[in-house]
Amino acid sequence: MTISQGVFVDARTSQIAANLASVRERITAACHAAGRDPESVTLVAVTKTYPADDVARLAELGVTDVGENRDQEAAAKAAAVPGVRWHFVGRLQRNKARSVAGYADTVHSVDSLRLVDALADAVVKAERGAALGALVQVSLDDDEHRGGALTGQVEKVAEAIAASPVLALRGVMAVAPLGWEPDEAFARLAAIAARIQQRFSAPDAAADWISAGMSDDLESAIQHGSTHVRVGSALLGKRTPLG
Incomplete structure (x- = not known):
């Protein structure tokens, strides 16, 4: 069963709308401080642990890019809420x-x-009919026990994505490591992103995405060139994880 849009007029929608306005104001202010166009930054609403109804509310409010962390949760929401772009x-x-x-x-x-x-x-097996976008997640601190390619392997992973006829290299992603100042982390990511973009971008396939910045550090990420900020709690609040 899918959830149709245009049905929510309630306190939760008003709360999310107010949070969304605040996040958009932060993005705009950060872009102005960095001398950037706010339109150059895409807000990806991370809805992990939040119900599909909240995704539908966000869609009603104009948020068309939604991020998820777990496949089981994401697959169910994608089936329930059409009309948004899903980012894993x-x-x-x-x-x-x-x-x-x-x-x-x-x-x-x-x-x-x-x-x-x-x-x-x-x-290939899913018979998508369109390439799947892919970003290389970078381990900025080269910690082998966390997610992300080690910095010395990033270009090899990017090369493999770019060589695939069914994948589309979009750019790079990272999370600021614990204990690092955001500016230090995102400056390092920006340097890596510049190398990837220079080597792999083509007129019809720019590898220019930088997916960086979350609720607490999006301003620093935008200062260092982030094109996609992944925001959860600042939009939807704190919530006890599902399941």
Whole structure:
């Protein structure tokens, strides 16, 4: 059963609308401070642990890019709420690749050659009819126990994505490591992003996305060139995780 749009007039919608206005004001102010056009930054609403009704509310309010961290939760919401672009932003296991390829527009968390292969195979089997967008997730602190390609492997992963006829290299993604100042983290990501864009961009395929910045550090990320900020709690509030 899908959730139709245009049905919510309630306190929760008003709360989300107020939060959305505040986040958009922050994005606009950060862009002005950085000498950038606010239209150059896409807001991706991260709805993990929030119900499909909240995704539908966001869609009514004009938010068309939605991010999820877990496939089981994302797949159910994608089936329930049509008309938005789904971004998979969490750590992705290869055995979930086929499911994700069925609904996601872009996977932000590609961090290994094996995952590139799994996604490419999944796109073929899903018979999508369009390439799956992919970003290389960068481990800025080179911690092997966390998600992200080590900095020395980023270009190899990007090269594999770019070489696939069913994947589209969009750019890079990262999360500021714990204990790092956001400016330090996002400056390092910007330098890596510049190398990827220079090497892999083409007139019809610009690898120019920088997916960086969340509720607490989006201003710093925008200062360092983020094109996609992934915002959850500032939009939807704190919530006890589902399941």
